[in-house]
Amino acid sequence: MSEHTEVGIAGLGVMGSAIARRLLRRERAVRVYDIRRDVMAELAREGAATAESAAHLGAASTVILSLNTADIVEQAVFGPEGVLSTAPDGVLVIDMSSIDPGRTREFAERAAKRGAGWVDAPLSGGAPGAERGELTLMLGGDDEHVERALPVLGALATRLTHLGPAGSGQLVKSVNQVLVGCQFAALAEAAALVRAAGLSPRQVLTALTGGRADSALLQEFFVKFGEVDLTPTGRVSNMVKDLEAARDYARSVGVPLPVATTVSELHRWVAAAGHGDADNAALMHHYEPLGVRS
Secondary structure, three states, X not given: OXXXXXXXXXXXXXXXXXXXXXXXXXXXXXXXXXXXXXXXXXXXXXXXXXXXOHHHHOOOOEEEEOOOOHHHHHHHHHOOOOHHHOOOOOXXXXXXXXXXXXXXXXXXXXXXXXXXXXXXXXXXXXXXXXXXXXXXXXEEOOHHHHHHHHHHHOOOEEEEEXXXXXXXXXXXXXXXXXXXXXXXXXXXXXXXXXXXXXXXXXXXXXXXXXXXXXXXXXHHHHHHHXXXXXXXXXXXXXXXXHHHHHXXXXXXXXXXXXXXXXXXXXXXXXXXXXXXXXXXXHHHHHHHHHOOOO
């Protein structure tokens, strides 16, 4: 694939916008679409072309999706104004959303009948990782389609693993979210203890660095939680969605997830309190009775 081939992007939330900016900085031709015109206008000022609908992205050889739910993905691709309503044979859809593995397999089969390729490429690393080109991507799809996707995805990620057929990436993303969500809950509890004691989160992080509790998440998020920094890197509502998808799959195969289910409900409580669009550090709102406030 030529470095100058246009890439379409549908969905300009925190992640989709970060992906678009990274590709623009790598001098890719990018065309974007979102129902929010103001977000499109902002990226247009940074060099992106804009589309009037998802259908107008179909002229690109590759279309990236960064959307919230499987239903939205279905509408954006297969709807009357969807990508495949106008796309020629051979367009490659790269779904970087986090959705159900079963729906992903269904979408890949439907796309194939329309002459399109499909790769599920859910990510870990958040918006900061996308902006730095340091995402971890879990790929599902046919070998041919994954090979076609690599020139674009290589600009966004430092680790890409092809795990198997369509849906495989989404399944492993569920595993990732179980691990991340549970660690977020643990970080929030630890940060609440530090705040209640009046200690410096930065000094505590220094003390923990290199020990058994150390991890990439500790390094990236402990101070953020400890200072109740709600600068968006990922939404509470998305974590609820991802943990519930993991729980539903686990139930379908008879695997109990008691810790992940509890953590899902912690995130749901925060979302129900009006913080669904807030950063995951909003978990600190659980500890407001202890004086833990932003």
